[in-house]
Amino acid sequence: MFLSVLIVSSVSFLVAFITTRLLASFMKSIRHVGIDVHKPEKPEIPTSCGTAIVVGVVVGSIIALHLFPDYKYHIIAFMLTVILTLLIGLVDDFIVLKGLVKAGLSFLSFIPIASLVLLKPEVFTFGRPEVPIIGRLRLTITYWLLLPLIIAGPANAVNMLDVLNGVMPLTTAMVTLSLLISSLILGRKIGIILSIILLLAILGYLPYNIYPAKVFSGDSGSLSVGAAIGAIALLAKLEIVALVALFPHIMNAFYVIAFVKGLKEHREFPRPTRVKEDGTIVDSRNPKAPITLVRLIAGAEGAKEPDIVKCILILQVVAFILAILTALLIPR
Amino acid sequence: MKGQIVRTLHLAMLMCLIWASLIGLMIFIDRVILRVNIGSLIVRAIFRNGTSFLLLAILLYFWKWVTQWYYNRYVAKGRR
Numbered sequence: 001m002f003l004s005v006l007i008v009s010s011v012s013f014l015v016a017f018i019t020t021r022l023l024a025s026f027m028k029s030i031r032h033v034g035i036d037v038h039k040p041e042k043p044e045i046p047t048s049c050g051t052a053i054v055v056g057v058v059v060g061s062i063i064a065l066h067l068f069p070d071y072k073y074h075i076i077a078f079m080l081t082v083i084l085t086l087l088i089g090l091v092d093d094f095i096v097l098k099g100l101v102k103a104g105l106s107f108l109s110f111i112p113i114a115s116l117v118l119l120k121p122e123v124f125t126f127g128r129p130e131v132p133i134i135g136r137l138r139l140t141i142t143y144w145l146l147l148p149l150i151i152a153g154p155a156n157a158v159n160m161l162d163v164l165n166g167v168m169p170l171t172t173a174m175v176t177l178s179l180l181i182s183s184l185i186l187g188r189k190i191g192i193i194l195s196i197i198l199l200l201a202i203l204g205y206l207p208y209n210i211y212p213a214k215v216f217s218g219d220s221g222s223l224s225v226g227a228a229i230g231a232i233a234l235l236a237k238l239e240i241v242a243l244v245a246l247f248p249h250i251m252n253a254f255y256v257i258a259f260v261k262g263l264k265e266h267r268e269f270p271r272p273t274r275v276k277e278d279g280t281i282v283d284s285r286n287p288k289a290p291i292t293l294v295r296l297i298a299g300a301e302g303a304k305e306p307d308i309v310k311c312i313l314i315l316q317v318v319a320f321i322l323a324i325l326t327a328l329l330i331p332r
Numbered sequence: 333m334k335g336q337i338v339r340t341l342h343l344a345m346l347m348c349l350i351w352a353s354l355i356g357l358m359i360f361i362d363r364v365i366l367r368v369n370i371g372s373l374i375v376r377a378i379f380r381n382g383t384s385f386l387l388l389a390i391l392l393y394f395w396k397w398v399t400q401w402y403y404n405r406y407v408a409k410g411r412r
Contacts (some may be wrong), residue, residue, distance in 0.1 A: 296339060
């Protein structure tokens with residue numbers, strides 16, 4: 001098991017690392033770039049390069065299919081979920097979609113796992129969520145109705161926090177690490193396999209996106225990484241652990257939805273922050289702009305981009321500890 | 333930077349409070365609300381789901397209220 005996991009993780013890391021470089025050159029050549037608004041010089045950065053994470057995940061998963069044949073249906077469902085979300089993200093990157101349309105489309109990513117349950121019920125069925133202290137929650141029909149949210153929720157929440165250099169790969173790597181450790185604690189083999197594939201693919205991409213970013217993930221990258229986290233949570237039955245590990249993302253998404261009263265694309269409401277000439281990010285003080293995590297941290301006095309990223313990481317470390325605590329409290 | 337760290341730690345405390353409240357709420361729903369027995373199946377389902385979602389909505393509303401209060405009290409009034 002250890003050697004197989006080592007092979008799969010090394011491949012996903014290397015593929016993501018190499019593909020990011022190739023994608024960056026390609027996106028630059030076709031002028032598919034985004035402006036880094038938090039830098040005083042406003043550089044143009046190649047975008048949609050988060051696709052490299054998906055390429056790493058897919059190649060790693062194909063190898064895992066051969067190394068772990070007992071879980072081939074789980075791995076196929078995981079792979080299809082990530083690919084479907086990537087396609088939705090790519091459409092959004094090239095043709096900008098409205099917030100509600102994007103969120104609605106991301107619900108489609110639930111189809112591969114739902115198909116697995118319908119076609120192979122002897123392999124995987126939806127159970128009931130496992131909750132700390134009490135074990136399986138006595139929710140059945142209500143839980144099943146909420147299931148599509150387990151993929152669409154993390155996908156959109158991760159996408160909404162992907163606003164500063166390095167935030168998306170750094171935070172999602174920690175979320176995936178918490179899923180990996182929780183899978184080890186609770187003995188979920190499929191969770192270990194899928195988490196390590198995703199974690200190493202994210203780490204392969206990380207050096208390019210960290211401050212100062214050479215590439216942007218785009219909606220394609222952030223949506224598919226979020227969907228991958230949701231798919232792991234569902235397939236390894238770690239829904240509550242994932243919910244806790246994603247607290248900073250959920251916090252940010254909840255604030256945006258609660259304060260703008262609906263699912264809206266960031267272009268549809270005033271910016272919550274503004275950038276000073278020296279690159280300091282400050283609260284825009286616009287009462288119509290939503291309260292976001294970055295706005296709460298930056299405040300009226302403002303902060304540089306890397307400092308805000310460090311603060312978000314502190315929050316992610318706390319969420320990581322809470323997620324592990326949640327896994328430890330689940331009765332075995 | 334000190335202000336940002338302090339606010340981050342406040343947000344982390346809020347996160348811990350929400351985590352504890354969420355687990356407490358789930359235990360309360362499982363141990364109390366889902367054990368209430370009402371004869372009619374439909375009335376029982378409406379009572380159980382309605383009460384559970386109402387409690388969750390109250391928790392979310394509390395979260396939003398605390399954030400708004402915190403923003404007005406500590407973030408918006410900072411040094412410019």
